[in-house]
Amino acid sequence: MKCTHWVFAICLLLAGYSLGYAQQATQPAPFKMREGVHNFSLQWIGWEKPGKVQISKKTDSTYAIQGEQRGGEDGTDFVTIHGTLKVISPRELLFEGTILTKVKYIFDGKVCDRTGTYHFLAKGTRKYWRLQEMDNCAGASSAVDYVDIFF
Incomplete structure (x- = not known):
C-alpha cells in the first residue's frame, strides 16, 4: 500500500507541473501596436481633417509617439503630443509626456x-483610444477635450 501512495503522489506532482507548464506556454503574446502614421484629433479642431502622429516601437510594450493637428480659421488652433505610450492591453494605453492644446475660444486662447x-x-x-483626463486647463465647467489616437 505504501508504494501505491508514493506512485499516486508522484503522479499528482507531475500532473501539476505539466499543467503549470502548459499554462505558461499558452500565455498570449503581448499586443503589438501598429507602427507608423495614425490619425489624431481634438474635437474643437474637428474630426473631418485629423492630424497625424508617428508611432514607433521602443521596446516590446512601449512606443514613442509624436505628432499634431492644426486648424482654426488662421491655423493657430492646435493639439500636439510628444512622449511614450505603454501598452497595458489592446484597449488601454498609458502615456507619459506632453500634450499641448490651444483653441482661441477656450482658456482665453x-x-x-x-x-x-x-x-x-x-x-x-x-x-x-481617447484621453481619459479630459478637463481642459480652463476647468471641467468650461471645456472638456476629446484627444483621440486612431487605430
Missing part, C-alpha cells in the same frame, strides 16, 4: 499644457 502620465482608453466598439 492660451496653451493648455498637460505634462505627466495620462490614460487613453478605447471603450466599446470605438476604433480609437
